[in-house]
Amino acid sequence: MDEYSIVDFLMALTEDNFEKQTIKLISEGYTDDLLLEKLLEIIKGEKKC
Amino acid sequence: MLKYDYVIERTTGPSQIDRFSPNKIPKELDNLVLIEGPNSSGKSTLLNIIALGLFGNKSSKINSALQAKMNSLLDAKHQKLQFSFEIKSDLDKLIIRSKKTDPNSSEIIVEESLDGENFSPVIYENFEKKYNLIYDIPSNPTERLPELLKELRDEQRQYGNRIKDFGMFVHYTIQQIEKSRDLQRLKEVEERLKEQREKKKTIEDELPSSRDFLNMLQKAAFIMYYYHYLSEKSRLETRSEEIKKAIEDIDKTGRKVVREKIQEKRKIGELSNKLAENYNKVTPQLESILPKKLKKSFTIWKEFNPYTIEHDELTDIEIEASNYIKYIQEEMDEISKNPVYKDVSSIERILDLLKEFEYSELRISKLNVTIQDLINILREENEKRNSIIKKYKNYDNINRILNEIKGIVKEMKESLEAYKKESVAAEEYSKSSDLKYSQLNIELSQVTNELERANKKCREYHSRCILLGIEAKKLDGPYAEILKEIPKNEHVKECLALGEENVLKTITDLEGEISEKQKEMRALEITIKQYQTEKERLEKLEPHKYESFYNELNIIYTKVNRLSQKLLSIYNNDLNNLINNTLKEDDLKNNDNSRKYFDEVSKYLAHRIGNFRHIDRTYKAKTVNLILKTIITEDGSTIYLSDMGTGQSQSAFLLSLLNIKNDNRKIIALFDEIAMMDDISLKPVYEKMKELYYEKRLLLGVLVQKGNEINIKSLI
Numbered sequence: 207m208d209e210y211s212i213v214d215f216l217m218a219l220t221e222d223n224f225e226k227q228t229i230k231l232i233s234e235g236y237t238d239d240l241l242l243e244k245l246l247e248i249i250k251g252e253k254k255c
Numbered sequence: 256m257l258k259y260d261y262v263i264e265r266t267t268g269p270s271q272i273d274r275f276s277p278n279k280i281p282k283e284l285d286n287l288v289l290i291e292g293p294n295s296s297g298k299s300t301l302l303n304i305i306a307l308g309l310f311g312n313k314s315s316k317i318n319s320a321l322q323a324k325m326n327s328l329l330d331a332k333h334q335k336l337q338f339s340f341e342i343k344s345d346l347d348k349l350i351i352r353s354k355k356t357d358p359n360s361s362e363i364i365v366e367e368s369l370d371g372e373n374f375s376p377v378i379y380e381n382f383e384k385k386y387n388l389i390y391d392i393p394s395n396p397t398e399r400l401p402e403l404l405k406e407l408r409d410e411q412r413q414y415g416n417r418i419k420d421f422g423m424f425v426h427y428t429i430q431q432i433e434k435s436r437d438l439q440r441l442k443e444v445e446e447r448l449k450e451q452r453e454k455k456k457t458i459e460d461e462l463p464s465s466r467d468f469l470n471m472l473q474k475a476a477f478i479m480y481y482y483h484y485l486s487e488k489s490r491l492e493t494r495s496e497e498i499k500k501a502i503e504d505i506d507k508t509g510r511k512v513v514r515e516k517i518q519e520k521r522k523i524g525e526l527s528n529k530l531a532e533n534y535n536k537v538t539p540q541l542e543s544i545l546p547k548k549l550k551k552s553f554t555i556w557k558e559f560n561p562y563t564i565e566h567d568e569l570t571d572i573e574i575e576a577s578n579y580i581k582y583i584q585e586e587m588d589e590i591s592k593n594p595v596y597k598d599v600s601s602i603e604r605i606l607d608l609l610k611e612f613e614y615s616e617l618r619i620s621k622l623n624v625t626i627q628d629l630i631n632i633l634r635e636e637n638e639k640r641n642s643i644i645k646k647y648k649n650y651d652n653i654n655r656i657l658n659e660i661k662g663i664v665k666e667m668k669e670s671l672e673a674y675k676k677e678s679v680a681a682e683e684y685s686k687s688s689d690l691k692y693s694q695l696n697i698e699l700s701q702v703t704n705e706l707e708r709a710n711k712k713c714r715e716y717h718s719r720c721i722l723l724g725i726e727a728k729k730l731d732g733p734y735a736e737i738l739k740e741i742p743k744n745e746h747v748k749e750c751l752a753l754g755e756e757n758v759l760k761t762i763t764d765l766e767g768e769i770s771e772k773q774k775e776m777r778a779l780e781i782t783i784k785q786y787q788t789e790k791e792r793l794e795k796l797e798p799h800k801y802e803s804f805y806n807e808l809n810i811i812y813t814k815v816n817r818l819s820q821k822l823l824s825i826y827n828n829d830l831n832n833l834i835n836n837t838l839k840e841d842d843l844k845n846n847d848n849s850r851k852y853f854d855e856v857s858k859y860l861a862h863r864i865g866n867f868r869h870i871d872r873t874y875k876a877k878t879v880n881l882i883l884k885t886i887i888t889e890d891g892s893t894i895y896l897s898d899m900g901t902g903q904s905q906s907a908f909l910l911s912l913l914n915i916k917n918d919n920r921k922i923i924a925l926f927d928e929i930a931m932m933d934d935i936s937l938k939p940v941y942e943k944m945k946e947l948y949y950e951k952r953l954l955l956g957v958l959v960q961k962g963n964e965i966n967i968k969s970l971i
Contacts, residue, residue: 232421241421249811
């Protein structure tokens with residue numbers, strides 16, 4: 207049986223990569239500081255594109 | 256290993272208390288165990304105590320019937336509970352224990368030990384983070400599926416709150432950047448500073464040329480107008496003198512004419528008084544001497560006004576006087592012919608001769624009298640004839656007065672004539688001089704006003720020239736010299752051609768413009784100083800490590816807020832509608848977001864159920880539609896929940912409770928009343944629990960079902 211978690215559920219509802227990554231990082235227990243670092247990278251990456 | 260004990264003292268009557276403690280089920284059990292037993296053997300009580308001891312009465316995902324059972328254990332009115340239990344992992348050193356030692360208090364103390372020796376207290380919030388207490392009695396699985404949604408709602412909320420908290424952290428970070436060196440603000444300040452400095456420079460460039468032009472125009476205009484008014488002043492002064500002299504001449508001539516007229520009038524007055532005096536004196540005398548034939552004319556005489564200055568009346572007086580003189584003279588001639596009068600006259604003449612010798616002692620011997628005596632004798636003789644003398648003398652006196660009256664009348668008539676002539680002359684002079692006098696006075700007034708204005712202008716332009724730095728002595732010097740001071744400039748020349756009023760207006764306007772520019776300069780200097788200070792202050796501030804990501808942080812803040820909003824509000828509402836069974840298929844038709852959410856929930860529930868038995872086959876759920884109450888399987892079958900056997904649906908439900916991914920919390924699973932499930936239905940549940948146990952995710956698993964006798968079966 208393949209497992210389906212609340213994270214999978216919430217990620218499926220997200221509208222973009224940023225939201226997806228936010229859910230994922232939170233599920234991985236990232237602290238505020240680290241979460242901010244990661245999300246900044248995502249935003250910067252999006253800007254470059 | 257589960258070790259436990261408890262005591263329940265329950266009041267069952269007025270003086271009866273029943274005491275319950277575990278006496279059928281062993282007080283030590285394996286970590287994964289199936290308990291079978293008859294009613295009142297303590298199976299459910301054990302599960303209730305374990306769940307209560309692990310904050311089960313506070314967990315919203317445990318159904319209300321079980322919550323009520325747990326809370327009834329704490330009801331101190333009819334029963335008193337004491338308990339303690341300890342769950343020790345067989346696979347590591349984790350121990351969790353709970354106890355309630357005071358039967359009268361609801362206080363429960365939960366502790367954990369990670370090393371098997373040292374315990375520390377655990378509060379509900381921390382317990383929730385580390386342990387997942389699953390306590391269920393799957394009596395009606397069809398109705399119980401929404402329970403999963405409550406669990407989903409709780410977890411969704413947890414994520415929503417976590418994201419919201421993170422949003423607050425981002426907001427705080429943004430505020431910190433704003434309080435520290437705000438690069439955006441610094442950039443703004445620098446731009447404003449540059450802008451203000453450029454404005455100032457533009458004005459600084461414009462001001463000198465404006466000032467120079469103003470100075471040239473002022474110099475040229477003020478010098479020119481000063482000389483103009485100086486010349487005007489001189490002309491007006493000359494004219495003023497001329498007018499004054501002309502007025503004075505008129506005054507002098509006028510005064511002479513009037514003086515002469517007054518003298519004549521005064522003379523006429525004096526003569527009139529004299530005439531009246533003589534008239535009044537002579538009139539009674541005339542009355543006494545005039546004969547009857549003249550009485551009529553005398554009546555006219557008496558009616559004369561002695562103070563008259565009328566020419567005709569004066570003539571009448573003169574005529575009457577002449578008539579009286581003539582009459583009196585005739586009378587006097589008659590008297591003089593009288594011998595007596597002759598004698599008297601002779602004697603009078605003699606007396607006059609002798610008068611010189613009146614006191615002489617010379618004696619006339621022949622007459623034997625002295626001259627004195629002779630004089631006396633002659634006087635006596637004359638005294639005898641005195642009346643005729645008196646009469647004559649009276650006539651003579653009257654005539655003298657009348658002649659005097661005539662003389663006065665004559666003189667008066669002459670004076671009146673002269674006065675009349677002088678009056679005519681004065682009137683004629685007055686007529687011609689008055690107009691001229693008036694014109695001259697008007698002109699003088701005008702000239703005086705103009706002179707005053709010219710004087711004022713002179714002083715004004717003189718002061719202005721001095722203020723411009725032109726030396727006073729140069730201004731007092733010849734015009735040719737001062738001309739050198741007048742700037743030669745085409746624009747100034749053009750401007751001066753517009754006339755004094757326009758030139759002065761131009762000067763005022765220019766002064767206003769320059770003043771405005773200077774004010775603007777001062778305002779700009781203040782603003783520049785403020786921006787400079789702000790710039791220096793901002794530069795001195797320590798930079799925040801994220802200051803260069805200010806914009807990105809704001810984007811993150813907006814995005815995470817939106818996400819938390821969706822989880823805590825929009826999706827939460829959708830989920831509540833599902834839980835409350837108020838969502839209808841029609842609600843989803845025009846709402847793409849709700850449709851998507853509903854589809855994902857359906858998938859989520861299917862994954863939670865996973866594989867399940869139905870009739871004689873095992874299916875894998877693909878979606879669970881809680882509106883239609885159906886399960887769509889991976890192979891495309893549609894199974895109505897109502898068609899599923901109770902045991903099968905219980906099994907599916909218990910599996911859904913255990914199918915939890917990405918959750919590292921230790922599971923404590925307590926399942927009551929699973930008797931409806933047969934071995935085939937229970938098998939996937941056992942397998943799942945074993946799998947979780949060996950993955951160290953299940954700390955304790957207790958399944959309870961009804962049996963005829965106590966039977967404890969370890970599943971590990």
